[in-house]
Amino acid sequence: MSRPVAVVAPSDDRELVQRAVAGDRAAFEAIYRAHADRVFALLTRLLGPDREREDLMQEVFIRLHPALARFRGECALPTFIYQITTRVAVDHLRRRRRHRADTLAAGNTIDLDAEIDPGLSPAEQAARRQELVDALTLLDALSPKLRAAFVLREVMGLSHDEVARIVDAHPAAARMRVALARRAIAKLCAKSPARKDLR
Amino acid sequence: MTERHLVQTLGSLEGRLDDVRREQSWRAIDRALDAAATAPVAPTRPARRFAWPIAFGLAAAAAAVLAVLLVRTPSSLAVAPTELVAASGQRTVLDRDGITLTLVGPGAATIDRTDDAVRVRVGHGTLVADRADTAPSLAITAGGTTTTSRDRKFAVHVSAQTIVLGADERADQIVARYALLETPSPNPSPSPMLNPTPNPNPMQVPMPMPVPAPNPSSTPNPPPSPSATPLSSNHASAKTTAPATPAAPERPTASSPASEPSTATASSAAPDATPSRPVPSLPEVKLDAVELYRRAETSLAIHDPITARALLEQLLRDYPEHALVDAARYDLALMARTYGERARALELLAQIRTSGRDANIRAAATRLEEQLRGSR
Numbered sequence: 046m047s048r049p050v051a052v053v054a055p056s057d058d059r060e061l062v063q064r065a066v067a068g069d070r071a072a073f074e075a076i077y078r079a080h081a082d083r084v085f086a087l088l089t090r091l092l093g094p095d096r097e098r099e100d101l102m103q104e105v106f107i108r109l110h111p112a113l114a115r116f117r118g119e120c121a122l123p124t125f126i127y128q129i130t131t132r133v134a135v136d137h138l139r140r141r142r143r144h145r146a147d148t149l150a151a152g153n154t155i156d157l158d159a160e161i162d163p164g165l166s167p168a169e170q171a172a173r174r175q176e177l178v179d180a181l182t183l184l185d186a187l188s189p190k191l192r193a194a195f196v197l198r199e200v201m202g203l204s205h206d207e208v209a210r211i212v213d214a215h216p217a218a219a220r221m222r223v224a225l226a227r228r229a230i231a232k233l234c235a236k237s238p239a240r241k242d243l244r
Numbered sequence: 245m246t247e248r249h250l251v252q253t254l255g256s257l258e259g260r261l262d263d264v265r266r267e268q269s270w271r272a273i274d275r276a277l278d279a280a281a282t283a284p285v286a287p288t289r290p291a292r293r294f295a296w297p298i299a300f301g302l303a304a305a306a307a308a309v310l311a312v313l314l315v316r317t318p319s320s321l322a323v324a325p326t327e328l329v330a331a332s333g334q335r336t337v338l339d340r341d342g343i344t345l346t347l348v349g350p351g352a353a354t355i356d357r358t359d360d361a362v363r364v365r366v367g368h369g370t371l372v373a374d375r376a377d378t379a380p381s382l383a384i385t386a387g388g389t390t391t392t393s394r395d396r397k398f399a400v401h402v403s404a405q406t407i408v409l410g411a412d413e414r415a416d417q418i419v420a421r422y423a424l425l426e427t428p429s430p431n432p433s434p435s436p437m438l439n440p441t442p443n444p445n446p447m448q449v450p451m452p453m454p455v456p457a458p459n460p461s462s463t464p465n466p467p468p469s470p471s472a473t474p475l476s477s478n479h480a481s482a483k484t485t486a487p488a489t490p491a492a493p494e495r496p497t498a499s500s501p502a503s504e505p506s507t508a509t510a511s512s513a514a515p516d517a518t519p520s521r522p523v524p525s526l527p528e529v530k531l532d533a534v535e536l537y538r539r540a541e542t543s544l545a546i547h548d549p550i551t552a553r554a555l556l557e558q559l560l561r562d563y564p565e566h567a568l569v570d571a572a573r574y575d576l577a578l579m580a581r582t583y584g585e586r587a588r589a590l591e592l593l594a595q596i597r598t599s600g601r602d603a604n605i606r607a608a609a610t611r612l613e614e615q616l617r618g619s620r
Binding site for chain 2: 070073074077078081082085086087088089090093094098099102103106107110160176177179180183184196199200227230231234
């Protein structure tokens, strides 16, 4: 599996931001087109193939527009955008937890078919579906904060400092969240015999 | 599934956004930003001013309510309970709201004041209360039982063996039996019944003898208000046993000539007492060895080693062949060692070693004896 590398801000990001803050909608559109795929991918990994990902992506950019005035260039623009994306995703996860009716099994929220290649054989599709269900069930057992830290660090491959900046926590706290998430996942894997079979 | 498998699965989630959806999303964002830009700015509300007059009014009302509550609070909250303590042979006097409380030591009591009564909790010792007519009621708690009285005179004696309480004549009797045997105090007692009588040996504290409740069958004329509350049906007897110390005065009894002076003193000094009515004689019961040892243990538990020692000595005298003799000797030896009476301790331990029947106690006595000899 190819791990995504840490994001690097383009050199003209600050200029685009300054123009967007000044009211240049074209500049903001350029920011959107440059980062929309990343935001959508991060939302997918944080939430799974959630049906509301597009709405959440729009919310991210709607929140980003006024927030750009606060962007001083201390971090890369993608990190700044990831920060907002993670916040939106965590809020959505909390909402989703409150409405337990939309469970993974019910399929009201998660669209697994969107992530299954239609070219696979039925058996492979079933295996892939089961794999996704297992993975998302494990993730659902984590709290939103631990889940975000784990995905950013272990799946997105960001450094602890970047994770800390994105989740707005001290690097030690971010490291602790990742460690706690890994411990919880290990415990859950050990507890479930069905999951042991998948090892 | 393992963590590695989980990471791989999540990493395989591509989340591709096709061009159509991307364009749709941008149009939605653009519209939303336009709507936000053209939306009328909500008028800012003026900053709320803190309502100082209302705050002052509330504070004043709270202070008034607090003042009223403090005024109406029972005096027990204003006056903390008073601890009354009297050492052996001493008397402590306290006047509380028209009630003169005299505690004859060794003893301890707690005096508290509530709305309706002066509450006295007697832990140990003899307490005499002289109550004025206008004074509030007196609630005396002894041995877990509370008795409320409005009598002019009330006395209670609490020891490891007995709890005796009574009013008027009965109070005089209690005073004559217990308080007058104590060492006189240089402080004058407010109660005429507590005027000290000469004690032949002021250093000796006589073992308090329990006073059982008057037996109606043996006393044709019971006292006016007997309310003695013995702890058990058995009562110590001074008549059948020798006193703990040779110089200890005999207990006064109504029939014995030696008791006449104290009884007469009590009768003549108390204005309410009726001299014509004889104080009933009290039956005396000999305690068995087990009861003596049990009471000695109780005395030790409430830190009254004098009584405990007297009871154990009595056990040795009265029941020299009893199985508890070894234990009594060992306890006495421990007490003697504590009080620096090394010779007495060694004597008792030697007796255990030579004639003791309990092997465990013999072994303990031997060890203690070796310690005592080694510490010389």
